[in-house]
Amino acid sequence: xxxxxxxxxxxxxxxxxxxxxxxxxxxxxxxxxxxxxxxxxxxxxxxxxxxxxxxxxxxxxxxxxxxxxxxxxxxxxxxxxxxxxxxxxxxxxxxxxxxxxxxxxxxxxxxxxxxxxxxxxxxxxxxxxxxxxxxxxxxxxxxxxxxxxxxxxxxxxxxxxxxxxxxxxxxxxxxxxxxxxxxxxxxxxxxx
Numbered sequence: 001x002x003x004x005x006x007x008x009x010x011x012x013x014x015x016x017x018x019x020x021x022x023x024x025x026x027x028x029x030x031x032x033x034x035x036x037x038x039x040x041x042x043x044x045x046x047x048x049x050x051x052x053x054x055x056x057x058x059x060x061x062x063x064x065x066x067x068x069x070x071x072x073x074x075x076x077x078x079x080x081x082x083x084x085x086x087x088x089x090x091x092x093x094x095x096x097x098x099x100x101x102x103x104x105x106x107x108x109x110x111x112x113x114x115x116x117x118x119x120x121x122x123x124x125x126x127x128x129x130x131x132x133x134x135x136x137x138x139x140x141x142x143x144x145x146x147x148x149x150x151x152x153x154x155x156x157x158x159x160x161x162x163x164x165x166x167x168x169x170x171x172x173x174x175x176x177x178x179x180x181x182x183x184x185x186x187x188x189x190x191x192x
Contacts, residue, residue: 013078015127018120020078020092023066027079028059030088034112041113045149048175073097076131080111080124089115092124094132094141104140105132125159126191139187144170144180153181160192161185
């Protein structure tokens with residue numbers, strides 16, 4: 001399986017102060033430590049965690065799912081590393097890639113608590129959107145955020161996404177169906 005070793009990554013993206021690459025088994029300890037330290041920060045905005053969420057076994061399951069998504073072209077997961085010292089700061093993923101007449105994907109991202117408000121999420125979202133419109137030849141990238149998540153709304157607007165409306169009971173977050181605001185950016189829109 002291509003994602004099991006650190007030297008096997010086929011796609012590495014760079015931008016500003018970050019480097020993005022597909023996750024591998026060598027990332028487990030840094031990922032588990034950052035996710036554990038950030039849990040209270042991310043709970044209001046993410047799906048509920050399983051009881052074994054931070055175990056190596058669960059991480060391996062995650063890697064298998066990531067690998068399958070890459071192989072089928074349905075998703076492109078990226079861990080985000082600080083360029084200066086290669087410290088894991090978060091993740092930015094293209095999911096639910098749709099081909100045919102739509103040519104679109106959803107984008108999701110998180111940054112660990114010690115690294116918020118340092119520009120890493122903005123740089124990652126910009127770079128992954130450029131990847132979607134470049135090598136993947138997509139036409140549209142969509143995002144959704146909880147209405148109360150002001151930092152996420154501000155980030156999407158700052159990158160060039162446009163608001164597209166309100167989606168009722170759109171995603172199950174922390175065990176409850178929640179309304180979300182929908183955003184999108186399309187090929188040809190300025191990427192800020």
